[in-house]
Amino acid sequence: MSKPEPASMYASAKKIYPREIGGRFDKLSKLATITLLGLFYLVPWLLWDDRQAILFDLPARKFYLLGLTLWPQDFPFLAMLLMILAFSLFFFTALAGRLWCGFACPQTVWTEAFIWMEQFTEGTRSQRMKLDKAPWSFTKLRKKGSKQFLWISFSMWTGFTFIGYFTPIRQLGVDIVTLNVAGWTLFWGLFYGFATYGNAGYMREQVCKYMCPYARFQSAMFDKDTLIISYDEKRGEPRGGRKRSVDAKAAGLGDCIDCQLCVQVCPTGIDIREGLQYECIACAACIDACDSIMDKMNYPRGLVRFTTEHAIQHEGTRVLRPRVYIYAMLLVIMIAGLVTAMASRTPVILDVIRDRNSLYRELPEDFIENIYTLKIINQSNDARVFSLSINGMQGAVLDGVGDSVPVEGGGVLSLPVRVKARREDARGVNTILFRIEAMDDASVVIEEDSRFIGPTR
Amino acid sequence: MISEEYRGAKQWSRNKQAAFTVVWISFLSAAVATMVFFAIFDPADLAHLIDSNLRLSPDLGYAVGFFFFWVFCALCSGLTAFLVRTAPKRDKKHRNQ
Numbered sequence: 381m382s383k384p385e386p387a388s389m390y391a392s393a394k395k396i397y398p399r400e401i402g403g404r405f406d407k408l409s410k411l412a413t414i415t416l417l418g419l420f421y422l423v424p425w426l427l428w429d430d431r432q433a434i435l436f437d438l439p440a441r442k443f444y445l446l447g448l449t450l451w452p453q454d455f456p457f458l459a460m461l462l463m464i465l466a467f468s469l470f471f472f473t474a475l476a477g478r479l480w481c482g483f484a485c486p487q488t489v490w491t492e493a494f495i496w497m498e499q500f501t502e503g504t505r506s507q508r509m510k511l512d513k514a515p516w517s518f519t520k521l522r523k524k525g526s527k528q529f530l531w532i533s534f535s536m537w538t539g540f541t542f543i544g545y546f547t548p549i550r551q552l553g554v555d556i557v558t559l560n561v562a563g564w565t566l567f568w569g570l571f572y573g574f575a576t577y578g579n580a581g582y583m584r585e586q587v588c589k590y591m592c593p594y595a596r597f598q599s600a601m602f603d604k605d606t607l608i609i610s611y612d613e614k615r616g617e618p619r620g621g622r623k624r625s626v627d628a629k630a631a632g633l634g635d636c637i638d639c640q641l642c643v644q645v646c647p648t649g650i651d652i653r654e655g656l657q658y659e660c661i662a663c664a665a666c667i668d669a670c671d672s673i674m675d676k677m678n679y680p681r682g683l684v685r686f687t688t689e690h691a692i693q694h695e696g697t698r699v700l701r702p703r704v705y706i707y708a709m710l711l712v713i714m715i716a717g718l719v720t721a722m723a724s725r726t727p728v729i730l731d732v733i734r735d736r737n738s739l740y741r742e743l744p745e746d747f748i749e750n751i752y753t754l755k756i757i758n759q760s761n762d763a764r765v766f767s768l769s770i771n772g773m774q775g776a777v778l779d780g781v782g783d784s785v786p787v788e789g790g791g792v793l794s795l796p797v798r799v800k801a802r803r804e805d806a807r808g809v810n811t812i813l814f815r816i817e818a819m820d821d822a823s824v825v826i827e828e829d830s831r832f833i834g835p836t837r
Numbered sequence: 838m839i840s841e842e843y844r845g846a847k848q849w850s851r852n853k854q855a856a857f858t859v860v861w862i863s864f865l866s867a868a869v870a871t872m873v874f875f876a877i878f879d880p881a882d883l884a885h886l887i888d889s890n891l892r893l894s895p896d897l898g899y900a901v902g903f904f905f906f907w908v909f910c911a912l913c914s915g916l917t918a919f920l921v922r923t924a925p926k927r928d929k930k931h932r933n934q
Contacts, residue, residue, distance in 0.1 A: 438875075438895060438896075438899055439894075439895040439896065441879060452875075452876045452877070452879075455873070455876035455877070458872075458876075459873075562896065563896075564894075564896035564897065564900055565896070567900075568900075586849060586857075587861075590849055590854045590857060590858060591857055591858055591861040591862075593862070593865075
């Protein structure tokens with residue numbers, strides 16, 4: 381009998397040393413880590429038409445996504461995209477549990493990479509535990525030092541890459557080599573690098589346990605048909621050690637040999653045999669561990685496996701259920717909405733600002749004049765010529781502006797415009813419509829209204 | 838025994854939990870708030886509003902905005918956490934209501 385534990389909240393902090401384990405899910409998770417990290421570090425270096433393929437150019441307030449240029453005015457698209465991502469998360473959670481946590485979450489992915497570096501420099505689990513207990517020596521200093529060197533360089537590179545999504549990364553690379561990085565750029569790079577170092581090197585599973593909101597509310601998307609990692613209690617119990625030659629049934633034992641391997645490999649330090657716990661990030665390391673033991677014992681695999689609560693209770697399990705349909709339907713509607721909205725986006729924006737200094741000006745020959753500033757934003761990447769016209773007000777004419785206005789690709793043009801009308805047509809406050817149309821594409825057309833103010837009499 | 842070293846493994850104290858949660862959640866909220874806010878307002882325009890002679894580099898504008906939101910959100914969630922954690926406990930008589 382072990383002594384009852386003191387209240388756990390005051391227990392001294394103990395470090396978790398996850399044990400390395402090979403297997404199907406380990407391969408899958410390595411593949412996910414390499415793919416996702418590879419994408420993160422590579423993508424900023426990709427080019428598209430001589431400019432960075434993905435760049436959030438904050439100073440210029442433009443987002444380049446492949447061939448697309450998004451402006452602050454397109455923010456609703458970004459919001460919609462984030463909502464779609466959130467609902468995808470709900471959908472996959474309902475279907476397959478915490479796949480996100482185990483294989484795709486940056487916290488998991490970077491932690492994995494940091495553990496590789498730890499294993500490379502400090503060795504296996506038992507070697508690491510021994511090293512931490514050992515007094516300081518040259519060997520310990522060398523091992524710890526090289527781990528820190530790898531961790532810190534990797535973190536700095538991560539921070540540098542992160543900044544590369546916001547500052548042209550090729551120029552940034554040159555700036556770093558010549559020690560010429562601008563103050564704020566350097567700050568954010570170090571900030572992100574330090575966050576990576578702390579989160580993936582030290583905080584690890586604590587982030588999932590204490591700081592992650594998703595870990596707490598994902599249970600709301602769970603039901604008894606959601607895929608979870610589960611220990612087959614009926615098959616495993618009563619657990620106990622035995623020799624390979626012993627017939628478990630005759631000895632009154634279940635299939636669990638109580639080797640503790642599933643506990644040792646767990647990066648969050650839980651015992652999956654105690655049932656589903658919110659700390660479980662579904663990394664499936666315990667499945668690999670248990671399968672390897674089952675193989676050694678010549679027992680069938682799957683004592684710990686991906687399954688559903690219904691299946692483990694030997695009741696039928698249904699993958700396609702209302703919850704899944706509803707999430708899928710919402711997802712399809714939102715994606716269709718986003719695609720339609722993006723496709724029908726007019727790549728030009730027109731702002732009309734009335735001159736604030738004067739209501740109107742009286743011209744000779746009984747004409748009244750109003751002054752406006754038109755702001756024309758050409759959101760396409762190519763230079764365009766627009767035709768400018770006004771309507772909606774009888775007798776109003778453009779004065780002194782040619783009717784063709786060239787605007788460079790991705791450019792903003794401020795165009796002062798005078799409009800005049802006869803006094804009898806311009807009494808009081810009138811609504812006037814400005815209309816611009818691309819000369820090369822009649823579908824690129826936009827109208828903005830404004831006021832034309834004249835004397836009341 | 839292997840399991841011994843894991844029982845009660847690495848638990849954060851309640852204060853540490855609260856502190857890190859507040860910092861992290863306010864960080865996330867501030868990131869979203871910064872995104873929405875600066876999608877609508879250009880820091881250069883805002884600087885002009887405050888003082889027409891004020892020249893603000895966009896980098897500084899975004900950084901100030903972000904830290905402003907972070908401090909504000911941290912204040913909000915910190916106070917919430919503090920009040921929830923220090924609320925008077927309900928006495929036994931009413932505990933099951």
